[in-house]
Amino acid sequence: MSALPSIRQRxxxxxVGISMVWGVAVSGVVxxxxxxxxxxxxxxxxxxxxxxxxxxxxxxxxxxxLQGGGALPAPLHDEHLVWQIVGTDQRVLLRSHRAPDLxxxxxxxxxxxxxxxxxxxxxxxxxxxxxxxYVAQRVQARDKTRLEAAFLTCGSALLVGALCALWxxxxxxxxxxPVADLSNAVARYDPVHGKSQLAEPRRSELVAVxxxxxxxxxxxxxxxxxxxxxxxxxxxxxxxxxxxxxAQLAVAQRELPxxxxxxxxRLREAADRLRRVVTALLTLxxxxxxxxxxxxxxxxxxxxxxxxxxxxxSTPALYIDADxxxxxxxxxxxxxxxxQHGARTVVISGHLDGDLSCLTLHDDxxxxxxxxxxxxxxxxxxxxxxxxxxxxxxLADLVARAHGGCLRLHACxxxxxxxxxxxxxxx
Numbered sequence: 001m002s003a004l005p006s007i008r009q010r011x012x013x014x015x016v017g018i019s020m021v022w023g024v025a026v027s028g029v030v031x032x033x034x035x036x037x038x039x040x041x042x043x044x045x046x047x048x049x050x051x052x053x054x055x056x057x058x059x060x061x062x063x064x065x066l067q068g069g070g071a072l073p074a075p076l077h078d079e080h081l082v083w084q085i086v087g088t089d090q091r092v093l094l095r096s097h098r099a100p101d102l103x104x105x106x107x108x109x110x111x112x113x114x115x116x117x118x119x120x121x122x123x124x125x126x127x128x129x130x131x132x133x134y135v136a137q138r139v140q141a142r143d144k145t146r147l148e149a150a151f152l153t154c155g156s157a158l159l160v161g162a163l164c165a166l167w168x169x170x171x172x173x174x175x176x177x178p179v180a181d182l183s184n185a186v187a188r189y190d191p192v193h194g195k196s197q198l199a200e201p202r203r204s205e206l207v208a209v210x211x212x213x214x215x216x217x218x219x220x221x222x223x224x225x226x227x228x229x230x231x232x233x234x235x236x237x238x239x240x241x242x243x244x245x246x247a248q249l250a251v252a253q254r255e256l257p258x259x260x261x262x263x264x265x266r267l268r269e270a271a272d273r274l275r276r277v278v279t280a281l282l283t284l285x286x287x288x289x290x291x292x293x294x295x296x297x298x299x300x301x302x303x304x305x306x307x308x309x310x311x312x313x314s315t316p317a318l319y320i321d322a323d324x325x326x327x328x329x330x331x332x333x334x335x336x337x338x339x340q341h342g343a344r345t346v347v348i349s350g351h352l353d354g355d356l357s358c359l360t361l362h363d364d365x366x367x368x369x370x371x372x373x374x375x376x377x378x379x380x381x382x383x384x385x386x387x388x389x390x391x392x393x394x395l396a397d398l399v400a401r402a403h404g405g406c407l408r409l410h411a412c413x414x415x416x417x418x419x420x421x422x423x424x425x426x427x
Contacts, residue, residue, distance in 0.1 A: 023161025191217030
């Protein structure tokens, strides 16, 4: 089954994508706005600088050396703005020390002008004789200032967008955590036990889901309880007549002639098998999941099951921690299956498989084809008991699962090899 899409991942991707697109769009708008506004600020600064210089220079116009065309004496310094006083013949009369020797513009100019992508100039009349004052700034310096302002602003906007995306992603994970908590609570929820309660939801949107799961659990628990009660009553009602039937057949075997003995023997064996199945059913549904853990002597338990036609081979001192009644019910069914498939000897052994204690029963019967063994094992793993699986394996698997374990059918050269695996005994 392919992996399903994750709500958390999809929301996170959507929020991050929206945040990045929003950040890029805002950065573009900010870039344009900053680029335009900084240009206007620089022009305004250029104009105001020209007006201030006009006031300062015109106040001392009589002392200005306007005939030499040189630079106004001043200490060496960097100039972000340069200025010129230009005569009517476009000759430079006076300039700042970084200003060019030739006029910034080739004709009288008033207001703003751009000169061959090199200078941004603001011109204004200096006196009544036609002299003009020009204040200029290099276009390269202006572009650098605008780019720095735009980059700084856009970078800040993108950084804020990225931080917001991370914050939104964190918030999404935090807001979806109650869904994960509810999933974990549902995994631990066992409606069969009245003491098991589903943890209350932490978000209003999950209240309806919580109520639906709780109601479903209640219905399942009630249905299971009814089925167990019916099965227990039915098994109990059948056990007494079956015991009487077995007793009457034993009496009939002693009294009837020899020619009737084979049929009576088969009838007695069938009745005895039916009695064992009913006993196992009654034990399973009476015990349920309330286990009475004990250390069970497996050899003694197997011999007390009264399978006269089966011989047992096992190691001495074979013990396992389990509910003795449920273990007896499982062994009844597994051994009965072996008997039905022609087994005469069953080898019983025990081993540890990780955290599981396994009790293995290997008989010398006809066994089953490998394909069928794999099919039944797959059904056991999925707890899908329909199909070709018999009642015995189903009941044995239910007993193993009641102990926190499972039933395994091992591959073998002959006969059938079944392992009842139980979890460790709880403290």
